[in-house]
Amino acid sequence: MQFLTILPFITIALGAATTTFPSATGTLTYSAVQTISAGGTYDGKMKRIDRGVSCTGQAEGGDKDAVFILQEGATLKNVIIGPNQIEGVHCKGSCTIQNVWWDDVCEDALTIKQTSGTSIINGGGARNADDKIIQHNGAGKVVIKDFYAENFGKLYRSCGNCSTQYKRAVEISGVVAKTGKVLAGANENFGDTVTIKSACLKDVKKVCVRFDGNDNGDEPSEISNGPDGKVCIYDTSVITSNC
Numbered sequence: 108m109q110f111l112t113i114l115p116f117i118t119i120a121l122g123a124a125t126t127t128f129p130s131a132t133g134t135l136t137y138s139a140v141q142t143i144s145a146g147g148t149y150d151g152k153m154k155r156i157d158r159g160v161s162c163t164g165q166a167e168g169g170d171k172d173a174v175f176i177l178q179e180g181a182t183l184k185n186v187i188i189g190p191n192q193i194e195g196v197h198c199k200g201s202c203t204i205q206n207v208w209w210d211d212v213c214e215d216a217l218t219i220k221q222t223s224g225t226s227i228i229n230g231g232g233a234r235n236a237d238d239k240i241i242q243h244n245g246a247g248k249v250v251i252k253d254f255y256a257e258n259f260g261k262l263y264r265s266c267g268n269c270s271t272q273y274k275r276a277v278e279i280s281g282v283v284a285k286t287g288k289v290l291a292g293a294n295e296n297f298g299d300t301v302t303i304k305s306a307c308l309k310d311v312k313k314v315c316v317r318f319d320g321n322d323n324g325d326e327p328s329e330i331s332n333g334p335d336g337k338v339c340i341y342d343t344s345v346i347t348s349n350c
Contacts, residue, residue: 124255124283124307126350128208128232131155131187140173143181145200150185155210157189162213165238168194177202179221194218201247204228212236212259221245228254239264246273253281263291265299267320267327272297280304283350287311294320295330295338303341307350314346315339 132152136159143149158174170176172193175183179200188195190211196204198217201224208231209216216233217240219226225248232255233240240259243249244266256262262284265275274297283306284290290308293299295317308314317338318327334341 123281124232124253125230126232126255126257126283126285128210128234129153129187134189136191137174140171140176142176143178143183145178146180147178148182148184149175151183151187153185153187155187155189157192159191160193162190162211163193165214168214170194170197170199173197173218179224183207188216198226200224202226205230207231209233209236209240212240214238215242216240218242219245219247219249221247223247225250228252230254232256234258236260242266243275243277244269246275248276248278250278251282252279254283256282256284256287259284259287261289261292262287263301264289265293265297265320267292267294267318268322268324270322270324272320272322274298276300276302278302278304279306282306283308284311285309285350289313289316289332291339292316292318293338294318294327296320299338301339301341303339303345305345305347307347309348309350315341 133154135156174192175196177198182203184205186207188209195216201221227250230253234257236259238260241263291301293301301315313332316332317330320327
């Protein structure tokens with residue numbers, strides 16, 4: 108296994124999810140959402156960053172309530188998103204999220220709003236999400252690798268009731284998830300796919316759930332769960348529990 112040293116006292120394993128939440132090197136509070144321009148990079152150097160406001164629970168917020176907005180091709184890395192915020196991180200275009208940690212998820216940790224392309228979540232982790240960690244509202248593909256999730260509702264969810272719906276795809280590998288309801292949820296009727304290459308799950312109730320999505324805002328109904336080779340694409344042998 109290879110290791111990357113970001114600072115002399117912070118070492119992150121590459122090739123597998125790190126399950127220990129990092130200590131912050133400092134704190135920052137932003138009074139307004141921070142936008143990372145197209146193709147730009149924000150390196151937080153492992154500071155804890157939030158908005159200095161109380162979480163409003165599952166009340167839906169907007170872009171203005173996010174800590175960071177990423178434009179097309181932007182990268183956010185080496186950041187701890189603190190608890191005093193509402194909407195976490197929004198990707199307006201395909202983005203890269205590298206070694207980003209959410210101490211205490213509010214509404215969602217990460218919302219993908221791209222209209223095409225692939226967004227990559229590489230490393231990092233999130234905990235204490237009442238509902239979703241990664242919310243895929245836009246189109247295209249999301250790649251989640253070497254990510255750690257703890258105490259959550261869903262790690263990934265293709266939006267079940269957005270007013271504009273798309274065919275969406277997610278690919279999951281090297282993920283460790285503990286104490287959760289669903290690893291991934293997708294809409295069967297919109298042609299979504301969930302491909303799982305490897306994951307270690309402990310006390311996670313369902314791996315992949317197929318929903319009947321809609322565009323009218325109603326709560327989508329669950330169809331079934333488990334591998335079917337069409338929507339939920341994985342072999343049960345790639346799911347382990349020794350984590």
